[in-house]
Amino acid sequence: MLSYILSRLVALALSLVVASLVIFVMIELVPGDPASFMLGLNAAPDTVAALRAELGLGGSPVERYLRWVGGMLQGDFGTSYTYRAPVAELVTARLAVSLPLALMALLLSTLIAIPVGLYAASRRGRPGDWSVMGLTQLGIAIPNFWFAMILVVIFAINLRWFSAGGFPGWDQGIWPSLKALTLPAVALALPQASILARVMRSAVLEVLGQDYIRTARAKGLSRRRTLTDHALRNALIPVLTIIGLQFSFLIAGAIIIENVFFLPGLGRLVFQGITQRDLIVVESVVMLLVFAVILVNFLVDIAYGLADPRLRRRS
């Protein structure tokens, strides 16, 4: 197990190095001088020079890359020139919105998907199964930002149960904040739940074909007990993997959904960075997002290795 973890750690480190190189090279590709790009065409020369100094644009690309990566390793993600604040501070503040949103969506989709998938599998080939499969097919096809807009029309504009957007801040109390995140989380969870329910269904069907299920039934265990005690547990392993892999889609989805609801999360930060040409913010936040995805995949790999010894030997 130790050598398995070590090999995954090496892969993790390598991925991070290559990812940082890709992002760095992309930003280096910005035509012309980044400082004048960020300030626009009409900036005064001394403003550009000041920003150049502030951004640490001196030195060779290799030096700049090492400085950027070295800074990030010490928690220094550079300074945003539009916010006049360290990017690390901005990110921490935005994470307080994005992370709970992602977790709520994840929790919601899992809570919906597992029972629904189990139900469909237990009704295989019958109307209950068909309707679940049809509904999940529909759920996958619905763009989450469109669903978000429809939710706003129904629950915010017509019923007035929720606000149409914005975020009060956690210091205003937990309930108002959770309430502000509810509609976005539901919108984000719908396609995830649809995909997960389908994975859950096929995982359960796969398990139900195994010999030990027949054994359990033969020794007199009821259908229901077999499903909950044996099929559910064994089917959860592939489902957990998919949940991990869905994380990257969740991040991408959250970036768009935050824009629908005007939530001050990481996604809004990136978009403001782009529209205000704040390359430092874009560069560092994109790196953080990629880091989060790589890290989650690493943890899933480890968890999978723990659950399935065959995988350990293969690598």
Added chain:
Amino acid sequence: MTARLPLTLVVGLALTAVFVAAALLSLVWTPHAVESLNIAARLQPASAEHLLGTDHFGRDMLSMLMVGARTSIAVAIVAVGIGMALGVPLGLLAAANHGGVIDDLVMRGNDLVFAFPALVIAILITAVFGPSAFNAILAIGIFNTPVFARVTRGGALAVWTQEFILAARVSGKGVVRISLEHILPNIASLLIVQGTIQFSLGILAEAGLSYVGLGAQPPLPSWGRMLADSQTMISFAPHLAVLPGLAIIATVLGLNLTGDGLRDHLDPRLRRRR
């Protein structure tokens, strides 16, 4: 059982055909010109003149949706093309070199691209080169590449173990010729199915990118842009938001059903197991 399977395929193909036909038709004819603004006739409900009403500039919604279908389909098709053109050779190469350095490099590269959510790639590209439909295509295409590489490699590995490949090797054919003449035709159905699924994902991705302003730029009509424009008017003109959404859903649903139906149809083993 067998009677039910073609149904998915038939419904899927029918839905897809409607939107492809609408997109093609929009090349030569739309009920009204989408370039002509008529503020006096804005936000009209459905009528004989405007079957689906008009938008906030008085443009005919049906015409906008038809041209939007063209944008979405064009972006998604080119993106799938890029993904296939890059991914399939990489996958074939990796499978031919199974367990070797090239295989390892391709698979590691795959994992890396997977770690970048497509939208994050798009954000990077647009941050650097500016937002446009072309950059959206590029971003979605890059994201498609590892998917095709992985599917190709998986399928090709299975074919490589077959006896007729051994026969081809014995007859003196090289790795490249075997890959092109024997492996590729045998995994074509796999690639078609994956292509359909990536096509639908591409349509969703294009809609998302255009919605946040990173995809197709005005005046080019696109479903994602129409949704973005409709957002501020959603309380008094909900049809502006509902119609493009339904168009996206119907197209994606059609493609997904087609993909599933094709997979079941082309792989009899799956048919029996379900």
